[in-house]
Amino acid sequence: MGRGSSVLTRENGPQPADFADVRATNLAVVLRHLRTHAPCSRADIAATTGLNKATVSSLVTDLIDRRLVREVGMTENRIGRPAVMLVLDGSPxxxxxxxxxxxxxxxxxxxxxxxxxxxxxxxxxxxxxxxxxxxxxxxxxxxxxxxxxxxxxxxxxxxxxxxxxxxxxxxxxxxxxxxxxxxxxxxxxxxxxxxxxxxxxxxxxxxxxxxxAEQRLGAQNGTGDLVYLTGGASIGAGIISDFRLLRGARGFAGEFGHLPLDPAGPVCGCGRRGCLEAYAGVGAVIRRALPDVGIETALSPSEFGPHMDEIQRLAKADDAHVLDALTETGAHLGHGIAILANLINPACVVLGGYFTDLAPWLIPSAARELAARSAAADSGGTVIVTSALDSSAxxxxxxxxxxxxxxxxxxxxxx
Amino acid sequence: MGRGSSVLTRENGPQPADFADVRATNLAVVLRHLRTHAPCSRADIAATTGLNKATVSSLVTDLIDRRLVREVGMTENRIGRPAVMLVLDGSPxxxxxxxxxxxxxxxxxxxxxxxxxxxxxxxxxxxxxxxxxxxxxxxxxxxxxxxxxxxxxxxxxxxxxxxxxxxxxxxxxxxxxxxxxxxxxxxxxxxxxxxxxxxxxxxxxxxxxxxxAEQRLGAQNGTGDLVYLTGGASIGAGIISDFRLLRGARGFAGEFGHLPLDPAGPVCGCGRRGCLEAYAGVGAVIRRALPDVGIETALSPSEFGPHMDEIQRLAKADDAHVLDALTETGAHLGHGIAILANLINPACVVLGGYFTDLAPWLIPSAARELAARSAAADSGGTVIVTSALDSSAxxxxxxxxxxxxxxxxxxxxxx
The missing domain is CATH 3.30.420.40 (ATPase, nucleotide binding domain)
Known part of the structure; x- marks a missing residue:
């Protein structure tokens, strides 16, 4: 993830390579190939990576020594000689x-x-x-x-x-x-x-x-341009652009919760008016969906869970007020997502945190708002989906x- | 710029390297070193890149054959033997x-x-x-x-x-x-x-x-996280993040002009209300600064130039109305820049196009608005500057x- 420290990185172009680098690079290439394609043979690796067979053999031996890879026996499910199959080990x-x-x-x-x-x-x-x-x-x-x-x-x-x-x-x-x-x-x-x-x-x-995590372990495995929205006490965005995490110059990118939606909007916890969080944060969702609960009082985060469970229960029971509240919340979320989509054009925005459970009722209005506010046709290709990971994302x-x-x-x- | 086409690019990690790749990589490394440091000797290149001297000699010969590099004679401005100095050629x-x-x-x-x-x-x-x-x-x-x-x-x-x-x-x-x-x-x-x-x-x-262009030829040479704002008939953003152009999944990133600033704002050319362009686009600037000009009529782009010249002339003459109009325009621009800054945290936002000439009167209020709306202290390190390139950027x-x-x-x- 770190930026190159060489004097030559001005344009993030090619770096000097020597034979030790080549070996380290190729070890990692074989490891990653196995992560995606195991079980496979040394010959499979050579064929796919373009590395020659002797090099692959030597690299695999090294990875076995490091206990990152192990052999799992022979396969005959192919033309020609049976081959020893390799899988990731990593048991230690x-x-x-x-x-x-x-x-x-x-x-x-x-x-x-x-x-x-x-x-x-x-x-x-x-x-x-x-x-x-x-x-x-x-x-x-x-x-x-x-x-x-x-x-x-x-x-x-x-x-x-x-x-x-x-x-x-x-x-x-x-x-x-x-x-x-x-x-x-x-x-x-x-x-x-x-x-x-x-x-x-x-x-x-x-x-x-x-x-x-969403990119490696979730349903978005392999997507190069995606955003994850945490739906917690605050709403943050994690952005992957062209397969790399977008951190910004000081690491402060992804401040999504305080996007200003309306200068005449409700007061946010940050003191400004009309921030996204004041419309679609957990506190706002609870106040809108369960108006009898703490509309005048600040909620402590430990109270969020039970209220969100209650909202989900009522939504499943087709409670008209709760459904309206979630449709409205989804529209505000879609407003914020459209801003993000117009600026960075992700393939996919993943709703996480507390949003995950409520996503079925949030996504339709969010997607409508996104489409209406996108400069490009078809929302620029951006879709809104639910995190496949649990709250431990x-x-x-x-x-x-x-x-x-x-x-x-x-x-x-x-x- | 293109994404790797290998099956192994899932995480944009190391790619398989062979000796031909090493040579191509190292040719580019030497070329880029010369772009930044020329004139320098083969020994200088070896010392800085970590490549061995025989390799550097062979690479330099290749670059000379391609007429990308040429020798410019000896220097004695150092301890030891005089060395042949190299510069970029590229004359053909x-x-x-x-x-x-x-x-x-x-x-x-x-x-x-x-x-x-x-x-x-x-x-x-x-x-x-x-x-x-x-x-x-x-x-x-x-x-x-x-x-x-x-x-x-x-x-x-x-x-x-x-x-x-x-x-x-x-x-x-x-x-x-x-x-x-x-x-x-x-x-x-x-x-x-x-x-x-x-x-x-x-x-x-x-x-x-x-x-x-701004990153390679302008004052922001070497900055890895910057944004360029075109100030023309429309306002677009070009975003470089961590030394790479941010294009988005379909190439539609950087749609900055239609950031929604206020749902109750003026009608924009796109049909929506309160877009940044409706506040800070060239047409809006002219209408605000020169209210006698075409406030009711659509301006054709060919009319922009003379009006912008007139605004600049009046600003230089400290015309109070024009100064107020530019302060207000700068504040709207800063509002939009703050949204961008909170989401992607650039080190620097460069004002280009028509904004360039008016920048001295736009930047102060834009910077105040950016600071007031930034989640991070000190505007997250983002500064607003003027393009050093002319309108041919x-x-x-x-x-x-x-x-x-x-x-x-x-x-x-x-x-």
Whole structure:
């Protein structure tokens, strides 16, 4: 993900290559080929990648030594000699993602093939604005996760923490309104709390990680231009453009919740008027759909879940007021999505978080609004879909981020 | 610019490399090093790129054979032996960009070092909505340009046409409201009109090309995250994110002029209400600053220039009404820029087109509005600046697009 540090990167063009680079590149190519196509033979890999057979054999031996690949026996399901088939191994490894949000902590661990090893969630009250306490809770969860994985004989290749807020390139959280944080160096504090663990530790915006998970593990596997919208206490956008995460110059891209929809609109938590969040955030949805609930009072995030469940129940029962409320909410969401679509033209916008469960009632009006407001015909090809991942998308994305680093050539060394 | 076509590109990760690829990559690396650092010696190149000296010598010989590089004599301005210095040659080559707009046609040719070989502009009335006539005019300009360059002994390496509208990946203009075009296959028609010329011909959105020019030739040289705003009959955004042009799934990204600022705002040419263009487009600026001019009548693009000159003259004379009008225009522009900045967090937004001349009076209020509406402190680092290029930015960008292809390794073959 990092930008090249060479003096030659001005246009992100070709970088100097030498034979060591070629080997590292090709190791990663074979690994990624196996991720997509396993089981397959050495000859299959050679045929598809264009690498010669001797090179493939040598690369596969290296990957077997690193315990990233293993042989699974012979196949005869082809013309010619039976061939030894290869699959991803990775049994000694795990990639970990944690998510902190205003009402919960989540941990997800994946193996190298993206299969889930564990998925934990615990209630957490992060709204007190005490970063120290939150760091301690994150560190405890990280230790427990790593300990469980170690007990199962797995080595942790990296850990990424998802935070709902603006995160700069060094892992400093500039602002996380839902957590009451400003300028918290999460990465440094967590490294200290964990006593400098041996694995790489990163901190990243939750929407950025969720969109990585959606691309690798979700239904949008293979889409190069997509957006994930977190539907939580705040609404963030994770943007992948042309197969790469769009972070922006300081890492602050994807601030979607405060898109201004109407200068005469309702007051938002940020103090401005008419932000998208004030129309389509969780609080606004609850106030609109369940007017008897806390219309005058601020809701705490721990109260969101039961209310959203109630809204879903009423929608399924065709409650006319709730259906109208969701249609209206979807239209506001579609208004915001149209702005995003006109500016960056994604193939797909994935509704996540609390939106996931309500998506069947939100998407029709959102899609209508998107079509009406798109400069290009046919909404410029942008479709709105529901996340296929559960609410652990951001934590799964944290683990995905670790796998992405490995797929980019940062292979674990043999031990 | 194209996406990799390999089956392995799912995550845009490493591609298979073989020794031929290594050589092509390294040729491009040396060429790009020379573009930035020339004059320099073979030893300098080896030291900076990490390539070994024998490899550099062989690569340089190849580049000299292709007449992309030449030797310029010895230097003794260093410790040790005098070294032969190298510079970009490219004297037998030219890259061409054309721009079509509602009131003019432009041609720019650059040599390989980005120096301007010619810059032509002619009045043109493209508003008649007759694409055939416009294609004929473009073809005539292309022929005249290529003929002039051939006469000077240069071979055209490629030609790119800039169009103010939505352009898909195949060079089909989906929509160009200012020209009255819908679904015009400009690339195919122009190839036919030119009798299948021997050079690559591309069609691209004008803002996309202008931002390439700004990054390579303008003051933003080296910035990886920037946006260029065309200020013409329409307002488009060209977006470079992490050193790459952001096109979107169908190539329709950067539709900036129709950002909805206020649902109760003035009616826009697109039929919607409150679009940015209805507040800050050229027509709106003229109506606001020169209320006696055509406030009730639609202006034709050919009338814009003199009115904009008059506004600039009055602003320089501190005319209070015009200064207020420009302050208000800048605030609307800043409102739109804030939306862009919150979503994609560029380091820099460059005002181009007609905005360039008025920028001193637009930028202060635009920057205030950007700061007030940014989620991140300090506007997320985004600054608003004036284009250092003249109004031929998009055509220069067309030629830049050709140079980018060469820098990415599509080197001309020796003849």
């Amino acid at each position: 490894y795990a990639a970990v993602g944690l998510e902190i949000n205003s009402d919960y902590l989540t941990a997800v661990a994946l193996d190298l093939a993206g299969e889930r090893l564990l998925s934990w969630r615990r209630a957490f009250s992060g709204t007190a604005g005490q970063p120290g306490q939150a760091i301690a809770a994150l560190a405890a969860l990280a230790r427990r996760t790593v300990s469980k994985l170690s007990h199962d004989g797995r080595r942790v290749l990296g850990l990424t923490v998802a935070v709902p807020g603006l995160v700069d390139a060094d892992g400093v959280v500039e602002l996380a309104a839902g957590l009451g944080w400003q300028r918290v160096d999460v990465r440094k504090s967590l490294l200290a709390a964990l006593g400098e663990p041996g694995y790489p530790l990163l901190v990243e915006n939750d929407a950025n990680l969720a969109v990585l 951001a934590a799964a994305g944290g683990a995905t981020r670790v796998l992405d680093a490995i797929d980019s050539g940062a292979l674990p060394t043999p031990r | 080559y030219a890259a061409v960009g054309l721009e079509i707009n509602s009131d003019y046609l432009t041609a720019v040719a650059l040599d390989l070092a980005g120096e301007r070989l010619l810059s032509w502009r002619r009045a043109f009335s493209g508003t008649a909505g007759q694409p055939g006539q416009a294609i004929a005019a473009l073809a005539a300009l292309a022929r005249r340009t290529v003929s002039k360059l051939s006469h000077d002994g240069r071979r055209v390496l490629g030609l790119t046409v800039a169009v103010p509208g939505l352009v898909d990946a195949d060079g089909v203009v989906e929509l160009a409201a200012g020209l009255g075009w819908q679904r015009v296959d400009v690339r195919k028609s122009l190839l036919a009109a030119l009798g299948e010329p021997g050079y690559p011909l591309l069609v691209e959105n004008d803002a996309n090309l202008a931002v390439l 998009a055509a220069a960008g067309g030629a830049t697009r050709v140079l980018d292809a060469i820098d990415s390794g599509a080197l001309p073959t020796p003849r």
